Amino acid sequence: MASSGCWKCLLRPSVPVSRPIIANASASFSTTTTLNANPPKKKTGAVKIVKPHQRAGSSLKIKKKAFVKPAGRPPMPGERKALRKRIVLSNTNALEVPMTDLSKDNLLDETLVGKVAGLPDVVVDQLRAVEAFKITQGWGLFRRPAILVREDSVKLARMLEAATEKKEACRVLLDGQRGAGKSMLAVHAMASAFLKGWVVINIPEAQELTTATTDYSPVPNTTPQLYSQDTYVANLLSQIGKANNAVLSTLTLSMEHKDAPIPLQSNISLARLVELGARDPDIAWPLFNIFWREITAAGRPPVMMAMDGLSYFMQYSEYRNPDFDLIHAHDLALVKHLMDHLSGSTKLPNGGAILGVMSRSHAPKSLAADLAITQTEERQLGRPRTKADPFTKYDERSLKVLGNVPVLRLQGLSRAEARGLMEYWASSGVMRTVVDEKTVAEKWTLAGNGIVGEIERGALKMRI
């Protein structure tokens, strides 16, 4: 700011500077009370003051709708989810249908193809324990759980039989369109494994392991670093124990485990071992490893491992490492265990099976899995192999795992199978139309040449 005086010659200013204004003229301290005017009166609601420029009457008033509190007791915590996940396996209104049950002896029976076979009660309990039934499947419409025997089920049963004889793992990748019956075939395979007295381990939803919904912790002394999901493994051990109790309770520990996190008695049964792991998530992963060493020892029964929604395993998981990079699904310890067996790099010395089930309705797209499946199928059929697209980034680890896994592709049902299924529906009283050649042909055709999920949708769900 330029001063009024000349700053070069330091002369006194010609115009006198005004005296500074004193902000507070009153005394800084006073004992007298201040006498202020009262604050203005608040306007009461009853008296309406109409300003001259305001018109009385018609103005738009939008009343907010009052929130209506729904009547009744609010659901308890966990009750809503329990209701959502509830699996109903019986409908007392449906009529009883005479049918043969699946048994150890008729698994390879080709005369059963196209017929619906009942699941024995023991097996139903076991399947329920490993969470093989899903809410989207129509179990709740019929008197008791039963399953259609199709060409592919007998084919798979034969593969399992051959694996048992040769004492090697039957590795299969089940693929097919949405609603083609992949998960149902896995149920069939698990039921036959239970009937044969195998040990069954099931991962009902692969996404539960990779979408970062369960806790994880690094496994010490591993390179590359592996991560174990302790709560999940503890729960898995409890499922294994419940479902395979009949087999595991007859088997006892056969070797000494020096790396056991807790002192183990030498004569406990495997059922007890599994129970110990299920009880404490902190020791679940080491005990799972011990259990695996025991179950693959000489003279043990074959093991079946099944996993549904495989494409979640064929990509990076949503877990992070300490550098905040995404962890690949194959770096999760349990997933790595499954993948080693699926790829065949780890053997099952007592035989058994590893079933990978693709999901085509609710699953991420895995380019690597799709390419591997295409190439494997072409190799199986003796056709020239499709080459990988050089401009696409495939998940190399997944390609390596799925590179030589045999693929079983499910197509639609044959007409005879569709007819058998629809006759079962009709005799259960659930489908209310006459099952003749015309109806079968119509439903079969409308369902994209017998895609079983679509037949069900057209005959049972959307049209009644």
Add this chain to the structure above:
Amino acid sequence: MSPRLNLFRASRSLAIRSKSSVSPYQPRIFQTTARRGFADEKATGPNQDVLGHVSEEAADMGDITGETKPDLGQGTPVQEILERDEKGKENAPEVIKKEIQESTEAQALSTEAHALSIEHLVALRQMENIAAGKQASHEVTHGHKFGVPDLPIPSMSNLHYRYDTVVDQVTNLIMEHGKLSKAQRDMSFILNHLRTAPPPQVNPARPLLPGTPPPSHLPLNPVLYLTAAIDSVAPLLRIRSMKGAAGGGTALQLPAPLGLRQRRRTAIKWILDSASKKRSRGSGRGQFAQRVAEEIVSVVEGRSAVWDRRQLIHKTGTSARANLNVMAAKMRRR
């Protein structure tokens, strides 16, 4: 500018068509007079009768005039005699034999053509109609490749009439923001819930519509279950209020009857209303459908508040029916 008259165009409509051996379609109502002939058809109109030979003509004339007729036996051609005489045919000269053979073949052809002609077929089918106890003028049902459709169109026959009427109406009333597919999924959930729920215990104080099968039969026929619930609580009438007609600015209440679809609509609206006011027990996407299904069960069991609404409407209607006379009197005075 008027188009110039073109005489060449007139002949275009006179097409020369050869007759097809089998008629491509069968008209439902056959009109002999309106039919146009084919160019090579052997027409037998009133003026196209072929006269007999000379002696036959003379015989006919004799019939009419009453004069003596010529003896036809005398001038009869050899061929006619040979027709009746089998032994004579064998001994006849080759030329005549050949002629006879040709003529019989031509005759066979002409009778075949006659059997295929439209008139013949229609006549045959009219006779079949009479044999079946119908009128000859009744529609000729033969000849339709796929038959005549049944009316009203049954639910499996046409894309647009795919679902049961009640199911269709409920689905449309459930629908929000034009999302039909979502409404259909809800509908299927409702019907499946009715299928799997235990059979309803009907309250004798609130009976279902007479003619409904016993409650134990309902779950396996969910469409019937739904229909029974809706039809049982459907009101017979609605209350129409006439502004200021009761005097002193008071509205006059007048009962008005409802049609079947309207009655059902009202009942469905009530059911959906009370379902939407309930609290859902679970979570996920099928919650509204679940509540609607539970409401339908409670309607059939007589627990639902929808019954009270129906009763209220009916009571008001009963007391308001006197107003109909008031209105009628008013109208007469005018």
